[in-house]
Amino acid sequence: MKRLIVDAHLDLAMNAMEWNRDLSLPLAEIRRRESNMDDKPDRGKGTVCLPALREGKVGLVVATQLARFRPASYTPTAWNSPQQAWAMTQAQLAWYREMEALGEMVQITDSAGLENHLALWADESKADSEKPVGYILSLEGGDSLVDIDYLYRAHDYGLRAVGLSHFGPGRYADGTKTSGRIHQQGLELMKVMGELNMILDATHLTDEGFDQALDAYDGPIWASHHNVRAIVSNQRQLTDEQIKKLISRGAVIGGMLDCWAMDIRFIDTVSDPWQLDIRLEHLVDHWDHICQLAGNAEHIGIGSDLDGIFGTEQSPWDMDSIADLQKFEYILQGRGYSEQDIDHIFSGNWLRFLRQAWNK
Template sequence: MKRLIIDAHLDLAMNALEWNRDLALPLSEIRQRESNMTDRPDRGNGTVCLPALREGGVGLVVATQLARFRPNSYVPTAWNSPQQAWAMTQAQLAWYREMEALGEMMQINNLEGLEQHLALWADESDSYADKPIGYILSLEGADSLVNIDYLYRAHGYGLRALGLSHFGPGRYADGTKTSGRIHHEGLELMKVMGELNMILDVTHLTDEGFNQVLDTYEGPIWASHHNVRAVVPNQRQLTDDQIKRLVARGAVIGGMLDCWAMDIRFIDTVSDPWQLDIRLEHLVDHWDHICQLAGNARHIGIGSDLDGIFGTEQSPWDMDSIADLQKFEAILLRRGYSEEDTDNIFHGNWLRFLRRAWKR
């Protein structure tokens, strides 16, 4: 059987609802249905669906709810009021519940459920094709929480991880392509997150916000989908100091496969991954850098973001679908990583993090 993979960042429900993709279908059929559509750059180029996850041995994912508050903005994932944003996250939750009802997915929100799901996927009497995809629910950006009381409601239905910000200005914290400190409401939200022992995702925070989180948040912290600023020098990536601070906290950093986060030459909607020869191996360059800073391979994993408003037009050219994450096995072993390192990168590091976080 293939090595089990944990992918710490996928926007499944957003794709299902805002892109109107039936993710229970094979990828070939989803692409065929979109072949004549031009409303989004990734139409006909999608790389993620539930059958492809099973094909690739991706048995557990961190799956998002995502709805931003952007007044007078009419772009994907953006809404004109916090109440509209909350309603969209509830529609996304309903989609996950429908996938559970079909046996396609299974929500994981505690240590007991995690171990039961791992045992299911370790059972070789059934093929991966017969197993549900486990998902841990995460909220990417806190805009949709109308007020802090809504966090209790979200935790009650299984929300276990939360990032305060996304792209641009936010209600609780500003994010990628901005600067500035976490808002007062965000600091209050962090207190409730700590009370609930929720995982705080530092992805998309400003540099100032990152420092505030590392200085003040006492609960579990991870970086679900982040690459390295020393390799791709823009604010969306992690500095060496940030990486060292995350390592000291026992965090895991999920490597993402959006080409602009892998290679500084890539420009969205302009560049071509094949012409620039951007391959899966480019992500290992980022992992190598983190490992050199950490002194080991225990703080890296996969957080692919492969359905984050892009498809093959913005992914490594040697990857046709998310099932090709298995290609990292040969790449890592050839680059000098051990069998144990490879298992840790594929799933072991995320599992160690979750077991420690959920044992509290």
């Protein structure tokens, strides 16, 4: 029998809206429709859709809204005004609402909804293929919040977690591949987040911003999709000191399956996972490292980031779809993890975190 999986980071609406993927379709059909497209490097190589989530018993996910603002000094794809970025997040929200209308997804915003959803997925009288995928809404990067009052609006429609930054310069905090502290506006945003008991996602913060956030924020903190800097020496990864600070706050760290975050040899758009033999097991090396620092397996989980602007060309070669997350059961058993540890990693750690955060 498959174990329930919680995946703490998936850019579902971004793929639906900006990649124009109908995620209600089977993966084979999505790939077929993209087979002759070359506008994005991962065309025809996606790994995530709603049927595949159900096949892998990934019954609960943290699903993002994501729309960056582009300052004149920064060139990667982003929007030219905060208002445009906000409008894109609202298009993404509308997609989630359409999936709810179809019975494909259900939004989880509080402890009662969480427990009801878990009971549904524990009910063996109904096939997993007929169950809605639960989603907790998270904002990856705060750029689209035109001003802090917009956070109240977002909380009203169910936003429950926020990461202040993403890649590059940000309006509230600078992110990956930059340095510097959280901006004053970001500090003010965190105050409102605390009032609303929202989850702060430490992912993508600079080293300076990370320390500042953990010192300033009293509410619940997690790192939704992060690996270990001691293994992959990249500013995007967590140092041992950062991991210890997260552990001391009761955080859970979601392991991500982007090959460059798993193996230092991998270079985006150049390397081949087959050629370098990058497998799912490589992520367990990162989990092992965190467990050694923690003294237990209670602070790790899955935050796959699958189809986060990459597909099979940048994923472990022994993973064809997100349903293959179930393979971690046998990998972890082979590495000496107990059955209880595996339950914790698949879902239990994230669920414990949510119950503690939402039952205050």
